[in-house]
Amino acid sequence: MQLKTVFFFSLVTLGMLLAAGCTNPLSPGETPNTSVTVPPAATTAAPVVLPATGNLTAAVTSPPTTAPVNTTRTLQATDPILHRWIRMLQDADANGRYQGYELKFYADGTIDYRSGSVTEVESNLRIDPVESESTGTWTSRGDNKYLVKVWPVGNSGAQFIREYTLVPEYLDKTYNIPQKEHIESSYELDAVPTYGNQAPNGRFLYPERAKID
Numbered sequence: 001m002q003l004k005t006v007f008f009f010s011l012v013t014l015g016m017l018l019a020a021g022c023t024n025p026l027s028p029g030e031t032p033n034t035s036v037t038v039p040p041a042a043t044t045a046a047p048v049v050l051p052a053t054g055n056l057t058a059a060v061t062s063p064p065t066t067a068p069v070n071t072t073r074t075l076q077a078t079d080p081i082l083h084r085w086i087r088m089l090q091d092a093d094a095n096g097r098y099q100g101y102e103l104k105f106y107a108d109g110t111i112d113y114r115s116g117s118v119t120e121v122e123s124n125l126r127i128d129p130v131e132s133e134s135t136g137t138w139t140s141r142g143d144n145k146y147l148v149k150v151w152p153v154g155n156s157g158a159q160f161i162r163e164y165t166l167v168p169e170y171l172d173k174t175y176n177i178p179q180k181e182h183i184e185s186s187y188e189l190d191a192v193p194t195y196g197n198q199a200p201n202g203r204f205l206y207p208e209r210a211k212i213d
Contacts, residue, residue: 081105081138081146081166085183085207086125088118102127103148103164103183103207111136113150124211134159146183162187167206182206 086102093099101115102125116131136150144166151159162185169181184206192205 079105079107079140080144081140081164081183082107084210084213086118086127086210087188087207088120088125088204090204093117100125100127101207102210104213105138105146109137109139111138111148111150122211126210148185160187180208182208 082105084102084104086100088098088100091098097117099116100118101113104112104114106112113134113136114127114130114132116127116129119126119128132152134150134152136148138146138148140146141163146164146166147161148164149161164183164185166183167179167181170179171177172179182205188206
């Protein structure tokens with residue numbers, strides 16, 4: 001009986017030793033690792049729901065745009081030459097009508113030239129009817145001087161290049177008469193007759209500023 005008891009305790013002791021040999025011993029002060037590594041859960045993106053009708057393209061807010069600046073060169077809108085200038089010649093034709101010509105300056109640098117009979121209504125002179133007309137260009141040279149280039153339209157009229165000077169209204173001290181505002185070039189100056197004691201009338205000598213443009 002005593003032998004059986006000793007044999008039983010020997011088996012129990014051997015089992016305990018075998019169980020202890022299958023476990024890693026802990027160092028003094030070390031605590032057992034109880035954390036568990038969990039694999040990341042699979043995620044599914046929520047489906048994008050597009051509207052059933054309307055514009056399916058997402059709206060994009062664009063920055064405000066500024067209209068391009070017009071860099072085209074413009075002429076001074078206040079240039080004193082920007083009027084219609086008309087000259088009525090002194091001598092009438094065979095039909096008793098006075099002939100003349102006019103130049104009309106525009107702000108874009110163009111010019112209209114007309115010649116023909118001169119009609120006067122309430123001190124306003126006009127070429128009517130127009131017998132010939134041309135177009136051309138003008139440029140300012142400063143000091144009230146302007147270069148005028150005119151070409152004939154449809155092979156009618158004369159072609160010329162003149163430098164005009166704008167002359168403000170003034171009092172002619174020689175004859176004590178006022179001279180109207182006008183433009184003059186060598187073409188008109190060369191045609192000025194010798195009047196002697198007769199006072200020259202400015203309207204016959206130079207293109208003067210028309211009453212109505």
